[in-house]
Amino acid sequence: MKTFDHLLEASAEAHGHLCPGQVVGVRMALLGCRLIGLDNPRSIEQIKKLIVYVEMDRCTADAVAFVTGVKLGRRSLKFMDYGIMAATFVNLETQSAFRIISTEEARDLISLYAPEITEKRRQQIVAYRRMPDCVLFNVQKVRVLIEPHDLPGPTRNKATCARCGQVVRDHREIIENGRPLCRPCAQSAYFKSPQAISWSDMNWSPGDEKSTAYHETKPEKRIRKTVTPC
Amino acid sequence: MLKKVPLKDAVGSDLAHDITEVRPGEFKGPAFRKGHRVCDEDICRLQRLGKNHLYLIDLENDELHENQAARMLATAIAGEGVTWEDNPKEGKIEMFAQHDGLLRIDMAALGALNMIDEVMCATLHNHTRVRKGELVAATRSIPLVVKREPIERAVAIACQKGAVVEVKAMKKARAGLIITGNEVYHGLIQDGFEPILKKKLTDLDASVETVDFQPDDAERIARAIRNQVDKGFDLLLLTGGMSVDPDDVTRHGIQMAGAEEVHYGAAVLPGAMFLVAYIGETPILGVPACGLHHRATALDLVLPRVLAGERIGKAQLAFLGHGGLCRQCPKCSFPNCAFGKGL
Secondary structure, eight states: OOOHHHHHHHHHHHHSSOOHHHHHHHHHHHHHHHHTTOSOTTSHHHHTTEEEEEOOOSHHHHHHHHHHOOOTTTTOEEEOOOOOSEEEEEETTTOOEEEEEEOSHHHHTHHHHSTTOOSHHHHHHHHHHHSOHHHHEEEEEOOOOOOGGGSSSSOOOEEEOTTTOOEEETTOOEEETTEEEOHHHHSOOSSOSOOOOOOTTTTOOOOSSOOOOGGGSOGGGSOOOOOOOO | OEEEEEGGGGTTSBOSSOEEEEETTTEEEEEEOTTOBOOTTHHHHHHHTTOSEEEEEOOOTTEEEHHHHHHHHHHHHBOTTEEEOSOOBTTEEEEEESSSEEEEEOHHHHHHHHTSTTEEEEEOOTTOEEOTTOEEEEEEESSSEEEHHHHHHHHHHHHTTSOSEEEEOOOOOEEEEEEEOHHHHTTSSOOOHHHHHHHHHHHTTOEEEEEEEEOSOHHHHHHHHHHHHHTTOSEEEEESOOSSSTTOOHHHHHHHTTOSEEEEOOSOBSOTTOEEEEETTEEEEEEOTHHHHOSSOHHHHHHHHHHTTOOOOHHHHHGGGTTOBOOOOSSOOTTSSSTTOOO
């Protein structure tokens, strides 16, 4: 594992800025990996052993993902939308799992740990660096039962929504009266009033050659045709 | 795990904890100690103490009795110069100064530790001068039976920088005095600083090796400073010339003597024009005129800390502000007052 400072700098760059959440996230990831016995989670040898559940979509989540190398698309990063500053680190090989929760007390202790700094954001960053792990975090040893269809690897199951025809992967369908339904059909969705449309340059593709930037594609290379949204 | 039993059914069992008796203005302490076997004769006294039930304890593996918890806490909290007896009373352990010195509290660790619901630690103020044997801190777990996890967490917090409470011995420093001012140098008035500063230093076990009198001449002041630094004194005190008048050149003299670090101004009243400088590792304290008139000034807050080995910089002088206002009581009780105890 690289040094804390190296990880923080790289994580902040990937995230877009250095913030208190980055400090907490990097430390959370370092502690989580240490507890489940992984010292270099991004390495080829260890990357497939790790699954991380993050319970918040905040800066901390990005830092956790950056340090551990877990990714949503690889199914090694699971987002649980609990709104809790916590993440659980699972070693698939040993089944050991620890849930690390950022403490609320740490927020109240900022001025004690960095009394010489008045600017709030910088004070938080410095204080979160100085606090020991046991002030910054509560840790729970937990059991995480991961269903086979939630593990990394190829799609294990497909079902077709009996109402709209959409294919649903990995047992995310809802069975209603014995029929599979996709979640937007079975439950309320995050979107409303879906309506299929046409759009300009809808015949564009990058092609086989080395492509230019998407917005720099020369108009004459596109076959333009006026389309009317339905 | 705690089991509540009626008093009459507790005869023959061992008390799970000390039972406190309070007789207002007369006595406060344990009437019965943990482990005492309850007998019929105890029943009336226990009832007078308001006890109609007692706890029987059956500890789980992950639980600690309050006395065990207090021992673990005291071990972690007490550092250099702090002593305690492994004899918790009413679940509490008190810690005492092992020698005269200056109390140092890791306030961040203290705050973090006290944020844990199940534990507490109370101390005297940071930077309080204490005498050997003086009570400086006390700790206990709040519940009678406590989970091991919060106690271990508190121990880890306390140990992050070694300990939470320390008593730093003050160096028996060899000090030099330089008293500046044309009025004193030319004999127009009699100096009042020398006896005051000598007393303050000897009260702290420091000795005054030499006293130089210099006029308001920056070059001569600088030479006197260099001379005393070259003699290897641990500390220099300068008086006079710390204010804003054109004749006040002592600061300039300190800079000419080669001070690498000069902090002029402290968030203390009296003592706003106090100065701390360093030539190498030798601290130089500039004492403004208020030191002649007030029993306690910025000097009295900073000098013990310097003698306890602390390097005083801008932040240390600034943080004196909270609590740095003397109440000017008709009868001064410093250091047993709030002056200088903010941080």
